[in-house]
Amino acid sequence: MSTQANQTTVPLLGPEILSIESKRENEFGSLTSKDYLHQVKVVEKPLAPPVIDTPPYYILLITYLNYLILIILGHIRDFLGTTFQKKKHAVFLEQDGLAPWYSKFESFYIRRLKMRIDDCFSRPTTGVPGRFIRCIDRISHNLNEYYTYPGTDSMCLNLSAYNYLGFAQSEGKCTDAALKAVDEYGVYSSGSRSQIGTTDLHRYTEQLIADFIGKEDSMIFSMGYGTNANFFNAFLDSKCLVISDELNHTSIRTGVRLSGAAVRAFKHGDMKGLEKLIRDQIVMGQPKTNRPWKKILICVEGLFSMEGTMCDLPRLVELKKKYKCYLYVDEAHSIGAIGPTGRGVCELFGVNPKDVDILMGTLTKSFGAAGGYIAADKWIIDRLRLDLSTPSYAEPSPAPVLAQITSSLEIIMGKLNPGEGTERLQRIAFNSRYLRLGLRRLGFIVYGTADSPVIPMLLYCPSKMPAFSRMMLQRKIAVVVVAYPATPLIESRVRFCMSASLTKEDIDYLLRHVNEVGEKLNLKLNTGKSSWDGKVQRWDIEDVIKKTPEDCKHDKYFVD
Amino acid sequence: MNTIIPEVLPSSIPIPEFVVTSFSYTLYFLHLVLNRVPGGHYVTSYLSKSTHDDPYRTAVEIGLILYGIYYYLSKPQQRKGLQSNRPNLTPAEIDNLIDEWEPEPITDAAETRDFWRLAKIPVVIGSGANNYINFTRDNDKERFENVFNLTSMNFLQLSKKDEVVQVAKQTIKNYGVGACGPAGFYGNQDVHNNLEYNLAKFFNTEGAVLYGQDFCVSPSVIPAFTKRGDVIIADNQVSLSLQNALQLSRSTVYYFEHNDMEHLDAMLTEINESEKRENLPAIPRKFIVTEGIFHNSGDIAPLPDLVRLKLKHKFRLFVDETLSLGVLGKTGRGLTEHFNMDRASSVDITVGSMAVALGSSGGFALGDKVMSNHQHIGSNAYCFSACLPAYTTTAVSKVLEIMDNDNSAVSKLQRLSKLLFDKFNKNEKIKNFFEIISDENSPILHLKLNDQFRSNVFGYTQELLYDTMVQLQKKSVTNKYFEPSEMEEKFLQDIVDDTLKTWNVLITRNIIIAKHETLPIVPSLKICCNSEMTEEELTKACDNIVESMVSLCSTQA
């Protein structure tokens, strides 16, 4: 069947016919020089609080103005629309006695603000989300009301996927393992884990993960979000307290809400505030009754996915021990991607994993698979196997996914293809540092710590988001832009997710184009606050590309 | 003295003399004090001007300020912090309190009264969806080989077909395994979009939305459309996934008696009337929530009546069809086809699983365009979770294609379901001890002990269990435990073990976690059939199970 030029549904594109070598290169670029590797070391000194660079005031003013205009325009359009074009706006009006699915007020932000830049989100893709990603071309009509698909695609440099270690591949050891699992176990499951869904492969995967993390036992689930969303109600109730970083992921918040536990938030990364909060809460106890809390759980993420910052784990462990609280760390983004051998924030900070009560993580990201895990002491896991709802009510992880997890883990641990795991880890470390320092030197404001593979670059004005995203797409680079409510209102940003599959030359390409676009959009707002010499950075692109690959290996260039 | 006191209250209003004088005095001295404070004269000039123009305004303003102070002081304690809540504590006392605090352990001790369950979980060598399986239990202490498996919920077994396996393998070769991103950020691949089209087409709705895990779909879809003040009325036997969804919905939740349409009608009338009395500015969103085939009983919801009532009372209908899609109806299109109705016009939101009859992974929600599109931005488990691996979606697409062309698997399954039902329902010996609560069309047969046997042997009734659970719930005891019902579950497990050891046939208890269930459930046994079994196999296994059941129950009685 040929695809019609103006079809309104996403076409199914076949795979490109490529030689195996080009396919391999497209998914995982081979290393161009041994210089472009970096071995991460354990962080010895305590983490300094992040230095946040702030733009000149006129930028903030413009940003607010930008929102104001959008909001006023939106309200005018809403008013005119609901008075004169009732049919077109029927979705948020009452219809024959039924309330609308969503109200005008609730959906205002989405309809009038997000809709304008809807073409920057949910771009359909095909094939492997590796070094390059094939974005399916689409043409927007009527201010993103609908799209048509001409049936073509663009190969873009991929800075959007959570493919930190580059395991999103369709050939190699992991794919072989997944295919073998399809043959041996099939693609289907049979029922919940407690009923009939547990296989020997599940047990093996759980043991392997536990060994990797450094905990006695672990449990895996078929969805990372679901892991958190159905976790806390197994051991917390309304007489327990959760102290949560204000930027924690929605899945954690949903899970805590479901448990009924009381929640107090502390400012992102503010350890002093956290200590005060813990002290206050222990003394005050539960509201109204003033009885002491049954238990207090501190919830943080290892690496925050919108900020690129890490939790101050040594301090957290100290506080947790001092005040007899429990500590829960969500390592969704950090496991595999961070630490000298990929074992996450514990390893990076030299903290014994035994000191963190519960380590959670997802398998969707660094391992190129799907699902989540929870690792803890054996007695806790045994209890959780009985008390968690997911194993008894939800589907288990399917076998091909398990095979992808185990094979990628074995590569990271050096059990399979020794050397490959180390190379991947050293490449992502180098790539992340190179891009971060490169962007800073060009004059951009970049958040986050040196070793984080999540590199958020600030855009501020909401209207610069679509501009940046579209201009990058024209230059064949796929990026993710995020704004409120995922970030504070004025801190709209683009988030580069680094991957071990990119080569240094890819990053050069990226830097050149970001430099050009950044120039046009007036994004070079760096005031030098977060640079090592305290000076305003506006390097020339050629200098950056020449000097940064060497410099980025030295910690002194990263003040945070 | 009188001369210098300013006249602040207009004499035109009859106000008692003493009020006027005392008020004037206060103001006068306040005036003096304020004039000493730097900047104070601004306040006084503002005050005198405003009282001059409009005396009531000052009164209102003062009232507001006083109320503000009152409000601040009466704020809930968590906002105020320690200083104002326990002002009298010395630092040493605070340190003492902190030292004294002894938290409970993070979870209960592992080995407790319900620990036996862990040892009963089979660990299958190979896939648990096969009809003959090898497995171990209790840390490899028990081994079983070539056991006939009546626990798998892969009812249609279509994803085992070579054509589906080949499609899945080809997809892995083209797409790899993980999608490595959420749908909003490049995680949605063409195969995901196309599965959504295929699902919508197959089930005849405008749209479909994919989710990563079936258990998470309802708890994400319902809260995306409800807020405080909305109304949900749910069947009182819905499964845990829906119970979670209701808890997260923030709405006012009512329950109607299981499948009791008269009760539902009465309650809907009452809800609408009380709503009229309240004179709300806008009508709230109102949902009836139920299941296609019930997880905990195998019953079927009476869809025609539900649709009649939802139209009559202007509610929307939400049906969790996790177990019924692919199973009910001539071609497996679910509850609506079973009752010869059209899905698009009768059910507003359908939730289904791709991990049950469709034989892959993940879940989905079906409904109209507006509703589906809103999930793309408003549903947490969709927005904040990575997309499904590509191969799971192509496998389902292929299964749907097979089902569209050929309904033999579905009709075979329905024949076997009836056979399974009859085998137990027509057996008088079983009736002495058990009650069959599932529908004859359900491929999962639920058997629970009948009331008489339960009260004779375990000394409790269903009502007592319900009451106890509700009491425990009220006291917010989270580790709900009721000894007699635990004994009953153990007894049911004995039946499972006996059929396994004597006949090499595996059945299962209906596995529930009392701690999470907010609605009362009695324990039951579950027997599942699938379309790859032969009638002889199933008949023979049923006879064996009956024998085990009867012999164990007789010794108990």
Ligand SMILES: Cc1ncc(COP(=O)(O)O)c(C=O)c1O
């Ligand atoms: C911190 C955190 N936890 C959990 C998740 C959910 O994981 P998954 O995508 O595997 O459902 C994410 C994903 O974005 C995350 O960032």
